[in-house]
Amino acid sequence: MKAKSFSPVNTAKLIGITGIARTGKALVGGLVASLEKVEKINVNLMWELANQLNFTKQINDESSVFLLRKGFSIISYNLALGREVNTRPNDFSSILLNKNPNTYFRRIKKAKEGDGVFKKMKKDLFKVPILIHYALLHSKIIFKAFPDIKMIQIEKNPIELSYSWINKKYGSEFYKNERGGILTFKKNKKIFPWFAYGWENLYFSLNETDKIVYLLDKLTKLQNLQYKKLNRIQKRKIIKIHFENFVSNPKFYVKKIEKFLNSKKTYLSNKFLLNEKCPRKLKKKNYEFKKFILKKKTF
Numbered sequence: 001m002k003a004k005s006f007s008p009v010n011t012a013k014l015i016g017i018t019g020i021a022r023t024g025k026a027l028v029g030g031l032v033a034s035l036e037k038v039e040k041i042n043v044n045l046m047w048e049l050a051n052q053l054n055f056t057k058q059i060n061d062e063s064s065v066f067l068l069r070k071g072f073s074i075i076s077y078n079l080a081l082g083r084e085v086n087t088r089p090n091d092f093s094s095i096l097l098n099k100n101p102n103t104y105f106r107r108i109k110k111a112k113e114g115d116g117v118f119k120k121m122k123k124d125l126f127k128v129p130i131l132i133h134y135a136l137l138h139s140k141i142i143f144k145a146f147p148d149i150k151m152i153q154i155e156k157n158p159i160e161l162s163y164s165w166i167n168k169k170y171g172s173e174f175y176k177n178e179r180g181g182i183l184t185f186k187k188n189k190k191i192f193p194w195f196a197y198g199w200e201n202l203y204f205s206l207n208e209t210d211k212i213v214y215l216l217d218k219l220t221k222l223q224n225l226q227y228k229k230l231n232r233i234q235k236r237k238i239i240k241i242h243f244e245n246f247v248s249n250p251k252f253y254v255k256k257i258e259k260f261l262n263s264k265k266t267y268l269s270n271k272f273l274l275n276e277k278c279p280r281k282l283k284k285k286n287y288e289f290k291k292f293i294l295k296k297k298t299f
Contacts, residue, residue, distance in 0.1 A: 004062055007069035011122040012076035014146050015261065017041070018135030019154035020219055022164040024243035025131045026092040027276055028154055031254065032129045033098060034272045035263040039079055040098040043131045045181030047071040051138035052183035056197045061141060068145040076128050080117050082107030099268040127261070133182075134195075136223040136238075143234050150261060156243040158220070162212055163290040166297070171211035195219055209297040250278040 015038070017029040029041040050067035053059045059067075078084045082104050086094045095104040111117070120126075135142055135151055142149060168174060175184050175193050183194040195215060196203040206214060227235070239260050246253045250273050254265055273279075 005066040007066050007073065009069060009146065009148075010073045010076055011118050012072070012126040012128050014072060014149045015127055015129040016132045016135050016142070016149055016151040017129055017154070018132045018151050019156070020161065020216065020223075021133055021170065022161060022168065023154040023156040024246070025133075025154050027243075027278075028152060028241060028246060028257075029129055029131055030092055030097070030272055030276070031250075031269060032152070032257060032261070034266055034269040035258065035261065036266055037125065038127045038129060038261070038263055040085075040095055040104070041093050041129050041131065042075060042079070043093055044071065044075055047075065047130075048133060048181075049183055051132075051134070051141060052194045054141050055138060056183065056185075056194050058183075061144065064141050065145040068142070072128075072130075072146070075130070076121060076126060077117055079128060080107065080121055080126065081111045081113060082109075099266050127263070134219065134223070136227050137219065139226050139230060139234070139238075143230070149237060151238045152257065152260070153238055153240045154243055154246075155240060157287075158216060159287065159291050159294060160244070162216055162294055165212045165216065166209060166294075169208070171206075171208035171215070173208070209294070213294075213298055244282060247276075247278050247280050248282060 015032060017025045017032060019025050026041070032038060033041040047068070050059070050064045050071065054061065054064035085104050085108070087096060088094050089096055091097075095101045098104070132138075132142075132151075136153055139151075142151075165171070172192070174180055175182070175191050184191050185194065185197060185200070186192075187200055190204055192200050192203055193215075195218070203211060203214075227238070230238075239256065241253055241256075254269065254273075258264055
């Protein structure tokens with residue numbers, strides 16, 4: 001019998017803050033990180049590549065599960081040691097924006113390496129929130145790797161989301177940039193993102209704005225399809241939050257998230273929301289302007 005790659009499920013508890021790019025994951029993730037006994041928010045685009053490679057059938061399920069489990073194990077282990085922490089003042093993943101930065105400074109100075117780190121994570125119910133792009137799309141392989149993961153799916157008004165993608169040039173130009181952190185392919189000297197894999201000829205035929213509208217429509221439908229395929233237990237481990245509702249009425253969603261994660265808000269939770277101008281009144285005038293621009297730029 002052929003040996004298979006293997007990595008055990010990590011003792012840390014994985015909280016996935018997920019959604020399509022630009023839906024507001026960093027905002028909701030920041031709130032989650034302000035709760036009791038929850039680590040700072042994290043992001044690791046290289047770790048996410050396992051999902052994308054699996055989706056496009058570049059690697060099999062076995063390899064994907066191994067990379068996801070081993071990757072999360074390394075992320076949580078380094079976090080528990082205070083290794084590779086971010087101290088940039090305004091980055092959303094910075095320890096300086098965490099409710100207790102001194103926790104990480106103590107780890108940097110005093111935490112010892114070894115098996116004891118994992119034992120302590122298990123004892124402390126170490127909860128690690130990670131931003132995961134398009135996790136619902138990859139939910140089958142993610143649940144295979146982490147059966148007990150809890151996910152908060154962020155969704156956004158399609159007009160707002162499309163307008164944001166246009167500003168970021170997420171139709172095609174962004175994927176030529178070295179700063180891009182997603183899986184890309186090359187065909188006939190043209191570069192395209194993993195979510196256009198299999199229908200790239202149609203993708204190349206569209207203009208920048210039409211690419212975005214088509215991509216978002218396809219991604220949304222695929223996410224909904226994958227969600228429907230989940231069993232009842234898996235669906236209970238996912239809550240969906242609409243960004244516009246969250247920023248308009250954060251108090252309601254804070255309570256919902258507290259119950260879902262079995263955690264409580266801290267004094268910094270309200271401070272975080274205040275800094276993010278939540279609650280905020282969404283201006284209809286701005287929305288109508290974005291709607292007008294989209295209509296003008298699409299066929």
